[in-house]
Amino acid sequence: MKEVRKILIRSANWVGDAVMSLPAVASVRQSYPRAEVFILTKPWVADLFKDLPGIDRVVLYQSSGIHEGLRGKWRLARELRLEKFDLALHLPNSFESALVSFLAGIPQRAGYNTDGRGALLTHRVPVDRKIKRGHQVEYYLYLLRSLGFQTTGGIPALETSPKSLEEAEQILESWGVKKSDLLIGLSPGAKYGSAKEWFPERYGELATRISREMRARILILGSLGDRPVAFRISQKAGPAAIDLTGKTTLAQAIGLIARCRLFITNDSGLMHVASALRVPLVAIFGSTDPLRTGPLGENSRVLYKSIPCAPCLKAECREDRKCMELITVDDVYGEVKKIWNSKN
Numbered sequence: 001m002k003e004v005r006k007i008l009i010r011s012a013n014w015v016g017d018a019v020m021s022l023p024a025v026a027s028v029r030q031s032y033p034r035a036e037v038f039i040l041t042k043p044w045v046a047d048l049f050k051d052l053p054g055i056d057r058v059v060l061y062q063s064s065g066i067h068e069g070l071r072g073k074w075r076l077a078r079e080l081r082l083e084k085f086d087l088a089l090h091l092p093n094s095f096e097s098a099l100v101s102f103l104a105g106i107p108q109r110a111g112y113n114t115d116g117r118g119a120l121l122t123h124r125v126p127v128d129r130k131i132k133r134g135h136q137v138e139y140y141l142y143l144l145r146s147l148g149f150q151t152t153g154g155i156p157a158l159e160t161s162p163k164s165l166e167e168a169e170q171i172l173e174s175w176g177v178k179k180s181d182l183l184i185g186l187s188p189g190a191k192y193g194s195a196k197e198w199f200p201e202r203y204g205e206l207a208t209r210i211s212r213e214m215r216a217r218i219l220i221l222g223s224l225g226d227r228p229v230a231f232r233i234s235q236k237a238g239p240a241a242i243d244l245t246g247k248t249t250l251a252q253a254i255g256l257i258a259r260c261r262l263f264i265t266n267d268s269g270l271m272h273v274a275s276a277l278r279v280p281l282v283a284i285f286g287s288t289d290p291l292r293t294g295p296l297g298e299n300s301r302v303l304y305k306s307i308p309c310a311p312c313l314k315a316e317c318r319e320d321r322k323c324m325e326l327i328t329v330d331d332v333y334g335e336v337k338k339i340w341n342s343k344n
Helices: 015-020 022-031 043-048 069-081 095-103 129-133 136-146 162-174 200-213 224-240 250-259 269-276 329-343
Strands: 006-010 036-041 057-060 087-090 108-112 123-125 183-187 217-220 241-243 262-266 281-285 300-304
Touching: 006 022, 006 095, 015 022, 015 043, 015 136, 015 269, 022 036, 022 136, 036 043, 043 057, 043 250, 069 095, 087 095, 095 108, 108 136, 123 136, 129 136, 162 250, 183 200, 183 250, 183 269, 200 217, 200 224, 200 329, 217 224, 224 241, 250 269, 262 269, 262 329, 269 281, 281 329, 300 329
Parallel strands: 006 036, 006 087, 036 057, 087 108, 108 123, 183 217, 183 262, 217 241, 262 281, 281 300
Antiparallel strands: none
């Protein structure tokens, strides 16, 4: 790399991927401690980076707003050109991410040589098949190592800001939750598709059992699209459940998850948030591969049934989600109790 004083990191687009990229993002600061580091990110991911050490500024890529379409890309490129970056690092594999940096005239543009974008990059890294089969955290780190960066440890870590914790407490107080109450979180949705989702009826039965036997309040978190699933769960769980799906910012969700004593989740963005916050969690996997996108760290337990068609990596299942069918309420509750007993 030539002299680098100002760096633009193009963030991953989804919460889970962005969390898994945190060790790579930290490695940029470690390698260039005196450089200015900006991160270009979609609005729904931005809260992850606003209080992250080593990031000097968060730049919003409003692809569904002022940066939509080709005209919007030109507008974004002009905005970035004014900053006079020396280097752009592309964590997503997309053609579009490299195109914006190219149009912005950033002299050094680095990323994986994928999606036909090689001509737009000045530093191209071939995709190693072994690395691609490994964990996504390592996939991001391998990119930086291949470019000559010093890399940090491979377990994502998040800290909660005082503001997000304060707002989380205010939300809980409005629901009558005391600081002494035991709070257990659920993330029953999944962005990619229903194949990643354990059954709402089982989540509801699990929530009822936890609230009855552990005397806990159940906090249901997720996006607006998860509300139908959350409604079915809260109907079964009754007044012990607090449905906040689609009602919080990501920053508030981070504060609320930090407040939980335990988190139960599908393979989702909030699963990775909980893991990075070191909140003990039980993760339920079906169509996706825990070896590639599973939570890292000793506080996490994964439930996964290895059957011939799994992991299929499909959004929807034509086989009645047999991989999920095999995971029972007793299985999940048993892991919850193991964690609870080990922590108490």
